[in-house]
Amino acid sequence: MAEISATGQPADMLDGYRRDAGLSHGDLWLRYFELGGMSNALELEAILYGALEPSPHDREVIAHALNERFVELGGNHPVPYTESDATKRRTRTAGRGSHRFAPPRSC
Amino acid sequence: MISRHSEARLRVQSRAVAPSVLSVAYRHPPRPLGGCPICCQLRYVVAIRLELDRAASGCDAEVTVPKDLFGQFAVTVGFVNARAVLAVRGEMDRVTAPELGAILDAVIERHRSVVLDLAELDFMNAWGLGVIAARASRLRRSGGTLTIRSPSAMVLRTLDITGVTELLGVELPDPARRRLGAEQSIEDADGLDGTEPHGLAQHVGKITAVPADPDVVDGVLRLVVALARASVGGADGVSVSLRRHGRLATVAASDQTISDMDASQYATGEGPCVDASVNGRWFHAESLDSETRWPAFTPRAQALGINAILSSPLLAEDRPVGALNIYSRTAMAFTPQDRELASVFAAEASSMLTSTGVDVTDEQLSSLRNAALETRRLIAQAEGVIMEREGIEADGAYSILCNYSRRSNRPFRERAEEVVASTQRPQLDPESGPRLGDDG
Numbered sequence: 001m002a003e004i005s006a007t008g009q010p011a012d013m014l015d016g017y018r019r020d021a022g023l024s025h026g027d028l029w030l031r032y033f034e035l036g037g038m039s040n041a042l043e044l045e046a047i048l049y050g051a052l053e054p055s056p057h058d059r060e061v062i063a064h065a066l067n068e069r070f071v072e073l074g075g076n077h078p079v080p081y082t083e084s085d086a087t088k089r090r091t092r093t094a095g096r097g098s099h100r101f102a103p104p105r106s107c
Numbered sequence: 108m109i110s111r112h113s114e115a116r117l118r119v120q121s122r123a124v125a126p127s128v129l130s131v132a133y134r135h136p137p138r139p140l141g142g143c144p145i146c147c148q149l150r151y152v153v154a155i156r157l158e159l160d161r162a163a164s165g166c167d168a169e170v171t172v173p174k175d176l177f178g179q180f181a182v183t184v185g186f187v188n189a190r191a192v193l194a195v196r197g198e199m200d201r202v203t204a205p206e207l208g209a210i211l212d213a214v215i216e217r218h219r220s221v222v223l224d225l226a227e228l229d230f231m232n233a234w235g236l237g238v239i240a241a242r243a244s245r246l247r248r249s250g251g252t253l254t255i256r257s258p259s260a261m262v263l264r265t266l267d268i269t270g271v272t273e274l275l276g277v278e279l280p281d282p283a284r285r286r287l288g289a290e291q292s293i294e295d296a297d298g299l300d301g302t303e304p305h306g307l308a309q310h311v312g313k314i315t316a317v318p319a320d321p322d323v324v325d326g327v328l329r330l331v332v333a334l335a336r337a338s339v340g341g342a343d344g345v346s347v348s349l350r351r352h353g354r355l356a357t358v359a360a361s362d363q364t365i366s367d368m369d370a371s372q373y374a375t376g377e378g379p380c381v382d383a384s385v386n387g388r389w390f391h392a393e394s395l396d397s398e399t400r401w402p403a404f405t406p407r408a409q410a411l412g413i414n415a416i417l418s419s420p421l422l423a424e425d426r427p428v429g430a431l432n433i434y435s436r437t438a439m440a441f442t443p444q445d446r447e448l449a450s451v452f453a454a455e456a457s458s459m460l461t462s463t464g465v466d467v468t469d470e471q472l473s474s475l476r477n478a479a480l481e482t483r484r485l486i487a488q489a490e491g492v493i494m495e496r497e498g499i500e501a502d503g504a505y506s507i508l509c510n511y512s513r514r515s516n517r518p519f520r521e522r523a524e525e526v527v528a529s530t531q532r533p534q535l536d537p538e539s540g541p542r543l544g545d546d547g
Contacts, residue, residue: 024463036486036505036521057502064509068518077513099331 011050014062017079020047020068031065057080111371148247167348174458182210191218192256196227199235208238208486215242218250222278226257236269243274252276260451324349324463328456329359335433335452336361341415341440344368344432349421349429356386356431364411365434371407378404379418387427389453391446394438414438421452423460430454482520489523492530 006015018028025048029041037048039058046052047062054062060081175366180197191214214221223239225231243253258266263279266272276383305404332533336345344365349358357372360366372378379390379403392398395414398405408416413434421429431453435441440448493504508526512519 013275030479034482036483036490057505060506060509064512064519067513070519071516077518081509081513 012048014052014066014079015048015049017066021073023064023066023069026064028062028069031069032062034059035065035068037061037065059083142261160296166266171354179204180206182207184210184214189218190220190222192222192224194224194227198230199228199238200230200232201234204232204234204238207235208242209244209310209438215246215251219246220254221251221253222245222256224256225259225262228259228262231262236265236271236300238476239272240267240269240274247274247507260455284406324460325358327459331452331456332359335431335449338452339433339445340442341437343413343436344434346380346432346434346527347421348384348427348432349460350384355381355429365432368408368411368413368434369432371411372401372404375401375403375407377401378408379416380430382420383420383430383432384427387420387422389419389446390448391418391441392471393441396438411434417441417449419449419505420457421453421460428460440523482523485527486523489526492526504513 014036018025023026023031025041025045028048029044032039032044037044037058043052044062047058061079063079065082067075070076070078078102080091122360180195180199180203182196183194185192185194191206193210193214197203199207210219211223221242239253240254246253253274255263255266255272256278258277258279263272263277266275266277294301328349332345332347336342336363341344344361346357346360346365346369348355348369350356351358357366357369360369369380372380380394381391382388382400392400393415395405395416413436415435415438417433417435419431419433420427421431433441433445433449488506490501490504491507493499493507494501497504497507499507508522511517511522515522
């Protein structure tokens with residue numbers, strides 16, 4: 001059973017998106033760093049697993065790094081940029097039998 | 108109803124089907140199909156394909172679902188000699204297995220001989236197993252056969268354990284072709300004979316991976332060595348050689364003697380390990396007593412009590428990056444089964460090495476990091492421009508850039524470039540510079 005964070009999200013939700021995006025931790029860190037992220041690779045990994053709370057800015061950079069990858073793959077920014085976005089999306093998609101942390105289906 | 112949005116992302120390739128036929132068919136589905144439109148699309152493309160198959164032979168359809176939904180999952184349907192061949196690519200799990208099930212159902216309606224080519228299947232869980240077992244059972248009851256082609260060792264083992272192989276035909280890959288390539292004689296050892304190395308420029312263009320931590324890679328390779336040592340009959344020692352920082356090095360070895368064996372090969376520049384690592388072919392020295400290919404290395408090996416060597420190449424992105432070396436004190440120790448087992452270990456290790464980016468050279472990694480630094484510098488400049496223009500803090504400036512990139516579906520870097528470039532046009536009125544929160 002996945003650990004659930006205080007906001008009702010799986011603690012490793014961001015790492016789920018990373019896996020879905022087909023990025024290694026190193027790949028994501030380089031993209032995050034490129035977009036101005038300030039955490040080192042180990043800190044980023046801890047954030048992805050939910051062991052470290054990111055600052056709102058860090059959260060935005062991580063989400064955007066992931067979303068740019070999803071856009072490359074034909075997606076449309078499935079990763080919520082803030083915790084509150086994530087909570088809203090979770091409420092909207094509840095009961096739809098979603099796959100892991102995949103973005104909501106466009107249908 | 109299939110939305111234009113979804114339709115645009117569904118790539119359909121067919122040599123025999125005119126695009127207009129497919130687009131007309133999309134707009135006018137012959138019957139309502141329940142469930143997710145993506146499933147409908149898949150079923151529908153197959154249905155179209157099957158209809159046309161009766162009138163025209165030799166046409167294929169490739170169905171690729173949006174990658175952000177299903178990873179790399181894709182199914183290619185083809186028809187060869189009255190057999191339907193479904194090539195599955197990517198991961199088969201809870202989400203994608205029903206898609207394959209829907210396609211199989213459509214195919215089974217018309218074809219009694221169905222081949223499921225799993226050569227490019229990366230992962231399969233119980234959902235995939237269930238789909239295959241159900242369709243195999245149904246086909247068997249109706250007098251047909253479902254054949255699994257080229258399953259990976261892990262998939263085959265899963266099918267075996269669960270008894271599903273009893274319902275199936277299994278076509279194993281040709282080991283010499285798929286795993287090892289032909290053994291190479293010393294005469295043609297200076298080339299790859301059809302598996303020539305990729306040009307550097309071509310390879311640089313494909314780089315997307317940052318190499319994983321070498322400690323992690325080495326840990327996995329030590330596990331491979333231990334498993335091979337315990338599994339391959341006749342193996343007295345096993346090692347893995349890997350090219351790092353431009354030269355071969357032993358990253359895992361079962362004992363010091365084996366490590367010394369590898370070192371002797373690096374020192375003399377010859378031996379099965381070196382040749383397999385350089386040429387991407389497997390080399391088998393059945394008995395060093397009669398071995399003539401490596402005159403400088405062979406006496407050193409015999410002095411350490413080694414009499415047979417089996418070296419299998421390790422490949423990353425199809426480029427040789429190292430070798431799995433199995434040594435025996437007994438001549439003629441390795442049977443064909445041992446060679447096949449060695450090739451399985453080498454193939455699994457190669458898969459891991461590909462995903463961890465070990466083939467990325469120091470120069471390429473340096474290039475990646477420099478590019479990242481350049482983009483970072485550009486973004487910082489753009490943030491500064493926005494902060495000055497809008498009178499806001501750095502985080503706010505970043506959010507403006509981020510929002511623009513999100514709404515316009517354009518990379519962050521492109522917008523940052525525009526913002527920085529706008530400061531370099533003296534003819535522009537600074538007051539009328541791009542309003543950075545706008546879409547345009």
